Amino acid sequence: MAALSIPAGAGTAHDLLALGALVTRLDPGIIPFAEASEYLLHVSGGEYNVASNLSSCFRLRTAIASAMVDYPIGRKVEMAVQKAGVTPYFQRFKHDGVRGPNIATVWSDRGQGARGPVVFYNRSNEAAQRLKPGSFDWNAILGAQGVQGTPGAPKVRWFHSGGIFCSLSPTTSELVIEAMQAAKKAGAVVSFDLNYRAKLWAIAAAEQGLSAEQASEKAAQTLRKITSYVDVLVGNEEDLQKGLGLKGQDVEAKGKLDPSAFFGMIESVVKDFPNIKAVATTLREVHSTNRHSWSAVLWLDGKSYQAPAAELDVYDRVGGGDGFAAGLFYGLLSGKDPEESLRLGWAHGALLTTTPGDTSMASLDQVEAFARGGSARIQR
Secondary structure, three states, X not given: OOOOOOOOOOOXXXXXXXEOOOEEEEEOOOOOHHHOOOOEEEEEXXXXXXXXXXXXXXXXXXXXXXXXXXXXXXXXXXXXXXXXXXXXXXXXXXXXXXOOOEOEEEEEOOOEOOEOXXXXXXXXXXXXXXXXXXXXXXXXXXXXXXXXXXXXXXXXXXXXEEHHHHXXXXXXXXXXHHHHHHHHHHOOEEEEEOOOOHHHHHHHHHOOOOOHHHHHHHHHHHHHHHHOOOOXXXXXXXXXXXXXXXXXXXXXOOOOOOOHHHHHHHHHHHHHOOOOOEEEEEEEEEEEOOEEEEEEEEEEOOEEEEOOOEEEEOOOOOOHHHHHHHHHHHHXXXXXXXXXXXXXXXXXXXXXXXXXXXXXXXXXXXXXXXXXXXXXXXXX
């Protein structure tokens, strides 16, 4: 098995390119939806969040390939992407003034105490569902090909996408495969967050006349095909089992933060996918909506690593996993050793849960201090 090799930054345009859907999240805070009359609007997207975090917190050069709709909500999203410092590659759509196509809406409150968060979607006539192979010129974006088919200079060091985007329609997963093939040809690292959401896969499958059971089988088949192109895989034990159809190991975990079951599955992962060089995930035990025990694990080039356990006072848990991925990728892109890279991901994911919204409001200094074992003492 070859070791993970990351292209140098010199001569490239982007440290990371993400491919995924941009969405708006409507957040009523701790007020239940039926009683809420005011909402915060956060611009989000599982794949975009990683690019945004790497730009705003870690000051890396990132980009997003996505759908954009020319109407006021689209303009709001576009301005947020610009503010985050993320370079856009948009396939643009016109809104008809009545039905769309639309930027999807995710309704997600924060819960409070014994009351957990509630999440539901309005992805009807979503523009991102219409993305398909050919929507983007990957040779131009990734530098996968030079003059007359000769190898070109790579423009992107790392390509990232995820299972949420793949679940939207048959063509979005085909687009991810097309992009990954181009990224591999260009010499970029390819990462993928499984982010298995049974609800999303079931709806897309139902539109094709498939049952819930067939949807699960179709999802695993699709995600396995995609994973065959992946270098760095992000996903927990459930993602590996349901998303990739892998059998769980007969390992008795001592608690939610015990990584033995996760590490026990790595042998199955690399057996089925010898291309995989790294697998990582967060470990979380939820005591209440606002109190979590938090850790993270990484398997890289045949070695296992675990971050410390921390007790978190959570303000808004949404986006913590994307925050972890961003910090981990930053460490690896910056040449940090695996343990430090893991700690940076663990620290950034933890800090992201202390602020509203899905993307980072933390500074690099704060992340590095927490990763070293810092505390919440006042900074003077």
